[in-house]
Amino acid sequence: MWSIPIATPLDGDLAISISLPKGGIQDVTLVDATSKARIATGLWASTTTKRIAMQVCGARSLVLKVTQRGAYGRVVVSLAKP
DSSP states (O other): OEEEEEEOOSOEEEEEEEEOOTTBOOEEEEEETTTOOEEEEOEEEETTEEEEEEEESSOOEEEEEEEOOBSOOOOEEEEEOO
16 A cells, blocks of 8 residues: 655646556545545545545645555656645
8 A cells, every 4th residue: 555645735626637557447545644544535536546625625645555556567646635
């Protein structure tokens, strides 16, 4: 499992795109860094991409968790934050 910390000092739209290897079915979850509560789960956008899109308000520290399942290979995370 990989954990990627994400600081969100401003309120606004957060967009995360995760490109997975062919045959990869990695679990992608966004959690609050303090309480560890699940905030969002990555949804399939295509056969090799999962996405999370949401508005952040008051959340200052998040963690993206990617859990290996399925095929091994390169996983690329793209992030657009306020």
